[in-house]
Amino acid sequence: MRKFLPLVLIIFISLLAPQSLSAEEDWETRPIPTDVEVGVICVLDGCMMNLNACETQAAQQLRLNIREKMYKEGLSKEQTYAYLVQTYGEKVLAAPPKRGFNWTVWLAPFVVTIGGGALIYLGLEKWVLRSQENEEESTPVTLNPEDEKKLEEEIKKYI
């Protein structure tokens, strides 16, 4: 049996070889999920377009880089992004990472909108209160039939 072992091993390896070769080829051509590409900026040649929108040589190089990490080395999306940031800097990501000072850009629109909403509420409260006070002081107007008829005619003109 022992003397057949090398043969068995050779056959086993030869069976494996094409598979590993195809896996090697596979990672280079496998498509990158759109949600991964959308989050990356093509920084290699300074075009600064989203990777999913870029077809330059630099974009192809960056894609190869991502495929190598994701498919050859088996990194997750987040790990691949971390590698890209380490290699190219934060500008490689299509959005500032949600940490530290970057929170300002993420939160500013909502802070402004909510803060503005609070100001509007306070302003409205004041104006409505003032208006109610004025209304109490004023006397309601009743239209005589002639005025009512005039009003009706006016309304007909504009509807």
Next chain:
Amino acid sequence: MAEAGYFSLVLALMLSLYGIIAFIIAARRDNPIFMASARGATLGVTLFSSLASFILIYFLITGDYSIKYVYEYTSNDLPLFYRLAAWWAGNAGSLLLWLFLLSWYTAMVAFSKKARNLTPYASAILLFNSAFFLFVLAFVTNPFERVAGWYPGAVIPDGAGMNPLLQNPGMVFHPVTTYLGYVGFAVPFAYAMTALLTKTGNDQWIKVTRHWTIIAWLFLTLGNLWGAQWAYAELGWGGYWGWDPVENASFIPWLTGSAFLHSVMIQERKNMLKTWNVVLITITYVLTLFGTFLVRSGVLTSVHAFGDSTLGKYFLIFTLLMLFFALDLIILRRDLLVQDANFESFLSKESSFLINNLILVGLAVAVFFGTVYPLVSEAVRGVKVSVGASFFNPVVAPLGIALFLLMGICPLIAWRKASPKNLIDNFLWPLIIALVCAGILFILGFRKGYALLGFATAMFTICTIILEILRGTKIRHKLTGEGYPKAFLGLMIRNRRRHGGYIIHFGLVLMLIGIVGSHTANLDMIQTLKPGQSVDIGNYHLTFNRLGEKPIGTSLDAVFADITVSDRSKGTLLGYVEPQKVFYPTSEQPMTEIGLRSTLKEDLYIILSTWDREGSATFKILINPLVSWLWIGGYIVILGAIFALWPGRGSQTGSKYVNTVNHFQPLEGGREG
């Protein structure tokens, strides 16, 4: 002749400076002689700016490559159509186009018979703008500069040629309309500042500039729409809006301009928000300048920035100058801006307009801060960051949905005070229909929360608009006895301002459907095919027939892929598409010409990526659902704006509502939303 062009600019600059002084003297001394003289100077600026423009066009058409600008942006093989478009292909030419438009707007204001008390200062402010552009053109970026080393008699046989990306009809019209919008907002700004300078505290400036504002907004809308169409067809990445800094630069003033269009209604009706309106038009005007600074300075990387740091510096200085001038004036004249009316209720059209303004401004802040954040991050942290769709989409989407919801609510709430009954009458059915729509989509398999919310919001707003028009038609039919079609037409025409607004809202909702649709059920794949091989995507069966090469015109070559499109399930032939790569002599990289099959349901969008000698080709294939509705909606928005602008009875503002019924003022010309 180039010298004539340059002297036209210098003369126009001198005349504009004289005109500013003459207008100020005319206003301060109420002097008709100076007024006539200032108007003459304005006309001179217009004529000399036009002359300079025509001279540049002449050089572009005749191909005088001794002119540096002509050399850099045209070549012998460039078609006449694009030779004309080269006017705005580069820095100097596009600034000349801006000046040309601004000078004509200024002349229209100076010779306007409306609001003569405001004309002198408004014209002076506009002439000051012209003077800045003339200064830049005369001393910083002269469009008539000769190429280095040129001497009289020397002939330069050919030019460097135009950027291939600009050789698309969308890029021919998009800049002109965008500039018409940008320049247009200078007019209401000039009148607002004049109202403060002349201590005119009423809403006269708003009434005078209403048409100007809508025209500026209309052109800016058209500019953004055509820009998106150009990006979709020409950039070849499958999308129409990439949140590029230059796109954002024209979108931000559009947002604040839209807020201004709504908030002025409150001042017209209730004498309120005077300060806010002046601030809003100031911000909008300043943002048009700031956008130009972004485009010209090259401080941010963009697919279509001109990038010239010297020019950017001048724009930044001018932008800050105008901002401080406006803010100073607003603070000095704050007593004029005291409002004299109150809100009767939390629940009223007025308060809903405030929320509308809040969200529009919130959106503007989001886009503005996102656009400039790379600069802020670099300045504060010393770290360069990018801000793209991954930031803008999630931040803008919730605010956008809220805005569209308000679009359905605002117009149907009563002025002054809405009752619960009013709310139930107007919103119950639209709400039920929207929920049913969301339910059906959910059953059909839609699971994305934003998509469901987006479609439901769109349905709600469409229903409120239709319900309101049906109700109005019914009332008109009852009151006048007209048949329903006539009553409908009468209703629309008698109050074009209000119903033009409804048409605009309707168009915007269709755009929302297109935007949500194209982000929801889209499909994409990258596939390498040999001739004769097929691939299935969505409901399409695509067969790659062959790869070919063909000349385009006299100097361009294209590699194209011939693809047959069939129905996947029925097998019937749907047509052929031909994605291409076009080789321009002026560009190292070939340009993408997409293969597009567009229907109301979806777009089949094919990009030819690469190919090999054996004839195999790699394609990026996308299915973009409902994109056509984005364009249809956009053109309906434009139609709505034109409808609202159409002069005559029915286009005026409505009555004023101040405090209580005691102060109800007579109707002036029509009821308005």
